[in-house]
Amino acid sequence: MISKYGLLSVALAAAMLLPVSCRKEETIVPPTRTEVTDPGEAGEIAGFFLLNEGNMGSNKATLDYFDYETGVYTKNIYAERNPGVVKELGDVGNDIQIHGDKLYAVINCSHFVEVMDVRTARHITQISIPNCRYIAFKGRYAYVSSYAGPVQIDPNARLGCIAKVDTVTMQVVGECTVGYQPEEMVIAGNKLYVANSGGYRVPDYDRTVSVVDLDTFREIRKIDVAINLHRMELDDNGMIWVSSRGDYYGNHSATYVIDSRTDQVIERLELLPNGNMTLCDGRLYVYSTEWNYQTQSNTVTYATVDVDTRRILTRNFITDGTDKEIRVPFGLAVNPVTHEIFVTDAKDYVTPGTLYCFNPDGTKKWSVETGDAPAHIVFTKRRLQPVP
Template identity: 30%
Template sequence: MRYKLIFIGFLGLLFISCKKKKVPEPEVPQTLQHGMLVLNEGLFQQNNSTLGWLNFSDNSYTSNFFEQKTDRSLGDTGNDLDVYGGKIYIIVNVSSTIEILDRYTGNSIHQISMIANGTPKQPRSIVFSGSKAYITCYDGFVDVLDTTSLSITARIPVGANPEGLAVSNGKLFVANSGGLNFPNVDSTLSVIDLGSNQEITRITVGKNPGSVQKDANGEIYVISRGDYAGIPSRMHRVNPNTNTLVQSFNFDAGGIYPFNNQFLISYHDFASGENEIALFDPNSESLINPQYISTAGIQTLYGIHYSSITHKIYCMDAKNYTVTGQIHVYSSSGIFETTYNVGLNPSKILIYD
């Protein structure tokens, strides 16, 4: 009887161990097509940012895409993801690195260490013009990256803790957030002449500026996020020819995202937890529809992406910031289609046809 009980106990342990066995991740494709890369920020100082791959053919998700391609982790707090020419650029803020991957395979090309005199630069956002990439760094500079040699060729001093940026009329417009000095934040937009790599002026746009976008006519739009309490988050329009603030809009706005020749305007109310997605027309300078997409089912709106490849709108949901995030997919007319479970705090995606 004793040996029978031991045998049964062994089978029980075997069953439990089998139940706990981790399901292997799907293998990443050799060539990237018919899917999307998802940048998940992870949690601050937890070193758990990920770059995942969602396969549209079977809706499978490979959370460790970057690890499978590089045999190392992505790092701490992935902030931006973009593609230019034949390369993918990933901005990893707390790790102070830029990861550069092959556009077609996802294989690693180069990693750039963003350290200046032993101090982390903390890169935030990236934009491109000609053969150069421009990266905002939280140490108060915009770095100029040569996209051929993959080397930093210049550092341009701007305001405190710069974030979003956009190029128009031969100039770079940079939002100086001053976020690390909260509540004593910055309120300016630096204007840099791209011919000389020199800041030529600063435009006051409102407290804590973050997102910056350019419309089809070259006009610059910037969000000033206020103090998340008494000072509301607002959108402003800047004339890139005269370098002046020409209009401020009296509606809540937390992010600006290109949508054909219009903008999708996002807003997350930190007090109530409510989310809004509006449709804005730069030609008429007005909201066409203040509730273009129903946000039912979205807990924490963390980013929006419109793809001209799939003609769909992708809304990133950070949930409560500590659990698996989701991407909710809508038609171009704002009709809900499906939801994908992805990684922790998804914020940016790249679509492949």
């Protein structure tokens, strides 16, 4: 475990290197606006933000916004609203969440969390955290998973950590060492769970979920699950759904269920490969793009699961054949009010992707062009204010 000052020193060093890796001076691409057909009624959900990862090393993470009231989808809003931020959003947007009146974007390879006003998408500050991955919240604190080392494959890569951020002062106030290359997190009661992947140590993957007591901010146990863990969701029954990516050879992707009351794995859904998932009203929506190096191909599925019975309801929640148009599903979200299903297509990762909106019955409603590698969606109840 490194001390608070150790983490801050690493972050500072990483931040000092950022100008070296930022994109060369170029013309800022202005936002483009597209009016979609049949946007639906503006209700409790005013719109959503979509964070485009951008191909690693290209320094092209961008932010899009969809407005339910106008039906307008706007690409690349950050540059227009923050002309003074020279490097814009940076390299690889890995997560986006809303907490209070602020919008948080985790920028992995630029080693910071970008904090914006959720009503204007204007820059407030950046929090330096090395190789940051995902963010979760409880009370006044944000918790950010961090690989805590360079962005590189290394069989001797160090243990990762969780950085604790005070959302009032915007300072890192603590850190907790966990497993290797920690990914997504959920918080159940006073315990934080994080999926450890060990992805930098391939083929010696980690296979644990770390459990962190938030009172002491110490890891209290590790739960043995499966290799190369990634995604996590917490359902209303206190069950934690965890995805294993496998090793892309003979060990296939699968989905596991942990009971947060006992911290025990209670089920393995071997027939539910899992690349990404989201929960909505008792249903787990899952897509999988399971790559196999032996066949040099992806096996793509779109499933829904009843979380109470853990029974697979369908193997394809896209019912009208539109799934054949999607080359690389890369993002997934469900509107908690309308139950519209959103799936993004990264295509080749270096050119604009596509966002698909489906009705609850799985039929296509509309689609629109996004930024490069569209990946992460967060719904907002506050409508984004127009640019003055």
